[in-house]
Amino acid sequence: MKKITSLLITSVFLSFFSTVAFSDENVKKLSNFQKTGTAPGIVIPQDTKFADNIKKNVLPKIKMPPGFKISLFAVVPDARHMAVARNKTTVWIGTRKDKVWQATDRDMDDVADTVEQFSPAVTFDIPNGVCFSDDGHLYIAERNRVLWFPAAEYFMESPDTVAIPIIDQGGLIPPEEESYNHTARVCAVNKADNKLYVSMGQPFNVAGPDKYPAYDQVGIGGIIRFNRFPGELDREVVAIGLRNSVGHAFNPKDGTLWFTDNQVDGMGDETPPGEINKACKLGSSVWYGHPYYGGGDVRTNEYKGQDIPKAYTDNYCKPQVETIAHAADLGMMFYTGKQFPKKYHNAIFSAQHGSWNAVKPRGARVMVTYLDNKGNATKHEPFLEGWMTEMGTYLGRPVDVQQYFDGSILVSDDKAGVIYRISYEG
Amino acid sequence: MKKILLLVTFMFLSAFAANAASEGEQKICSGLANWTEDGDFKQVRESKCMTEEEYNAYLSAPDYLCQYYQKSIWKESERAYGKKQYKYTQADLDKIKVLKDEGKALCDAGNLKEGEAKLVEAIKIISHTRMN
Numbered sequence: 413m414k415k416i417t418s419l420l421i422t423s424v425f426l427s428f429f430s431t432v433a434f435s436d437e438n439v440k441k442l443s444n445f446q447k448t449g450t451a452p453g454i455v456i457p458q459d460t461k462f463a464d465n466i467k468k469n470v471l472p473k474i475k476m477p478p479g480f481k482i483s484l485f486a487v488v489p490d491a492r493h494m495a496v497a498r499n500k501t502t503v504w505i506g507t508r509k510d511k512v513w514q515a516t517d518r519d520m521d522d523v524a525d526t527v528e529q530f531s532p533a534v535t536f537d538i539p540n541g542v543c544f545s546d547d548g549h550l551y552i553a554e555r556n557r558v559l560w561f562p563a564a565e566y567f568m569e570s571p572d573t574v575a576i577p578i579i580d581q582g583g584l585i586p587p588e589e590e591s592y593n594h595t596a597r598v599c600a601v602n603k604a605d606n607k608l609y610v611s612m613g614q615p616f617n618v619a620g621p622d623k624y625p626a627y628d629q630v631g632i633g634g635i636i637r638f639n640r641f642p643g644e645l646d647r648e649v650v651a652i653g654l655r656n657s658v659g660h661a662f663n664p665k666d667g668t669l670w671f672t673d674n675q676v677d678g679m680g681d682e683t684p685p686g687e688i689n690k691a692c693k694l695g696s697s698v699w700y701g702h703p704y705y706g707g708g709d710v711r712t713n714e715y716k717g718q719d720i721p722k723a724y725t726d727n728y729c730k731p732q733v734e735t736i737a738h739a740a741d742l743g744m745m746f747y748t749g750k751q752f753p754k755k756y757h758n759a760i761f762s763a764q765h766g767s768w769n770a771v772k773p774r775g776a777r778v779m780v781t782y783l784d785n786k787g788n789a790t791k792h793e794p795f796l797e798g799w800m801t802e803m804g805t806y807l808g809r810p811v812d813v814q815q816y817f818d819g820s821i822l823v824s825d826d827k828a829g830v831i832y833r834i835s836y837e838g
Numbered sequence: 839m840k841k842i843l844l845l846v847t848f849m850f851l852s853a854f855a856a857n858a859a860s861e862g863e864q865k866i867c868s869g870l871a872n873w874t875e876d877g878d879f880k881q882v883r884e885s886k887c888m889t890e891e892e893y894n895a896y897l898s899a900p901d902y903l904c905q906y907y908q909k910s911i912w913k914e915s916e917r918a919y920g921k922k923q924y925k926y927t928q929a930d931l932d933k934i935k936v937l938k939d940e941g942k943a944l945c946d947a948g949n950l951k952e953g954e955a956k957l958v959e960a961i962k963i964i965s966h967t968r969m970n
Contacts, residue, residue, distance in 0.1 A: 465877030593923060593969040620966035678910045678961050681897065713958045714965050769913075772866045772893060803885040804867030828873055 438533045439559070442575040450571040453529025456487055456513070463487050466830055470807050474798040476834065479753070482796070485833040486515040486524035491824040493598055493659075493743055493812045494831070495544040500565050501817060504530055504550060505824060505831065506542040508596055512552060514568055515831065522820070522833060531561065531573040540596035540658075541610065546603070551640065553597035553610045556590055557581045560640065576642060584612070585632055591615035594656040598743070601640065604667045608640040613656035617677050618703045618714040628652045633702055635660065635671065637694075651691060653699035653724065655707075659744040659812070665758055666787045669694065670732075672741035672762060675707030681770045684710035685734035686741045688762065688781060688789065692729035699724045700731075708734040732781075732789040739775035740765035743812025749819025752836045758783060761795060761821060763810035776800045776809055778823055778834075796823065796834065866893050904945035907957035911938045914964045924967045934960045 438448045467484050474482045490507040497503070501517040503524070512531065515524035541553030550564035558579040567573040584597075594613030601608055614623070614633030627633050631649040635657065638647040650669070660671035669691040675684045684707030692698055704720045706712040708731060735741050744762035759782050766775030776799040781792045799808040808825040816822050820835040869885030888896070896902065914920040915934045937960035945953030 460877070462873070462875065462877035465879075469877075469879060589968075591969045615969045616966060617969075618962075618965035676965075678907070678914070678965065680903070680906055712965075714962050769910075771868060771888075771896070773868050801871075802865070802867065803869050803871075804887070805869045805871035805879075805881070805885065807879065 436581065438535075439575055439577060442531075442533060442572060443577070445574060447572050448533040450533035452571050453532030454511075455529075456489065456527040458487055458524065458527060460487065463830075466828055470799070470828065471832075473801075473807065474796055474832075476796050479836055479838045481835050481837050483522070483833050483835070485517075485522070485822055485831040486527050487830050488513050488515055488527055488824070489829040490826050491811065491829055491831055492540050492596065492826055493542055494814045494822060494824050495542040495550060496814050496816060496822070497544060497565050498546065498548055502565065502568065503814070503816075503822060503831065504542045504544070504552075504564070506540045506552065508538050508540050508826070510536050510539070512536060512539045512542060522816075522818075522835070524831075530564075530568060531575060532571045533573070534559070534575055538592070538595055538597075541599040543599040543601060543608070545601045545640070549640065551578070551599050551601075551608055553584075553599040555595045555597070556584045556587065558584065558599070558608070558610065560642075578608070578638070578640060578642065579645070584610070585630060589615060589630075589632060596658050598658055598660055600660055600662060602637065602662055602667070602669070603664075604662075605637070606640070607637040607646075609635055609637045609650065609660065609669065611635045611654070611657040611660055611671065613654070613658070613674075614702070618655075618706070618712050620703075620714075624703075628696070635669070649696040650694040651698055651700060652696065653702045653728075655702040658742045659762060661745050661760070663690075663746055663758070663783075663787060664748050665746075668787060670744065670746075670760065672744055673700065673702075673707075673731075674740055674742075675737070676712055677738070677769045679706055679710070679713060680737070681772060682737050684708055685731075685737055686739055687731035688733035688735060688741060688744070688760070688792070689729065690732045690788070695727075697723065697727045698729055699727045700729055707737070733792045735764070735779070735792070736774055738767040738770045740767065741779075742810075743814075743824070745813050745815060745821075747815060747821070749815055749821075751819030755782070756780065760789075761813040763813050763823065765809050765811055765826075766800070766806055773800055773804045773806070776806050778810055778813055799825070799827075864890055866890060901945060901950055903954045904941070904950055904957065907954060907961060908938065908942055908945075911957065911960050911964065915960075923969055924964065925970055926967055930963055930967060934963050937963075 441448050488505050491505050493506045495504045503515045505513040514530040515527045518525040538555040539552050543551050550561040552559045560576045560578045599610045635651040638645045656674040657671045673687040704715045742763045742765050762779050764775035778796040780795040782790045784790050809827040811826050812824045823832045865887040867885045867887040870883035871881045941953045941956030
């Protein structure tokens, strides 16, 4: 029995490491424009009873302002953050598992005809963060690596999609700081400096004092930026004092960086608030409160009564919006389309994934935040609701909101494993 | 005319009362249901419900934090799912348990502030333990 157990352990160990080695070998080949011989990836059937049931049982329950319509865009297992292509009706969708999906509306009827595994030659590790640049490059931010897929729109039909590491495996954070929780990265390209911005949650409920200043220096519990093409990385920390940010976007009007931040657990059902922040400026000293504040101006129990270092208080940037406690504010975007009524132009749409840590369930909705003409948040209100049943169960849990090419918006849902499309028909 | 006015007033008051009653009975429920591969929405854990009034009473109870912290500690360090989420050592778990028991005893004896303080000490250990 002992022999069998040790054999099993050895084979699991070997198969894990051979998969990793194989994957690294494949990335090497792909980055040299070589074939890997990988078979085509998984295809997700779209015309199913599951899709019919989502249409029948979920869509009619979603409440939205008059004139808006919700439809099913695609069935995508574990759908998390999304990136919309530039020249094709393709959407790449990250997951917290090991796959990235591509959903393509091939006949232009606003419904994805094919949902396939993207780049099956690469073994991904929590590839949550996907982002697409205006000049046609796809980036995927994993737990501890960032990959560049040049011309993904054109190579996407093959299992061998050119993939080049911008940050090698183990280079995003020290491997000993890796965790599963608080590891869903998001990314975005800043048009002003043409760099890639990646958020990095810190792997604690509240990080201990022994973790600072090391975390601030690496950007754990912060946001970093770096060059998005091979060569000098020029990595910099642009925000510190975040707990677990899983959504960011640049305001196209003034270029400011905005981000959501999930706040501390274990303090109460209705405290502390979640946050939507606007970067006061980009810099390694600009501090957003963690670990001294648990959300908004609520001090954490772990640091209550302790003096906050002057380097932090002098550079404290307070949130623009305090959201309800434990709603899990995740993906966000600025609306730049023309399809929606004018009141939504340049507003922020953000997803509330929903609570796990409160007696009273909340969230599972899409919020809209309006800005004034100085670019500051004014009103914050629900835009889409209804994923929670009156019995307190979640039909779906929105993760990300992204604008589709026609000015409609897409909402991903990792509970139902689908993407919804919201259009305005007047 | 008088009868019609009376009837309209009666109908209005009845509708108002019914609405107020249904609002008063609005429940706060929490349960778990998941989608199956076939697209059936299957209840995994039965929903538990309380009224808004009961929820507010729960939040404003003098021992709210005592109860909340104990439940939080259980969820994060005793419940199998919660325990799996952290890189605990056995020594951490033992310390958490001792502090929880001491906190509970103080809370049960009516020493709420002292009890809360003990429970917060346990939560600090959880908070500063790295997640898996």
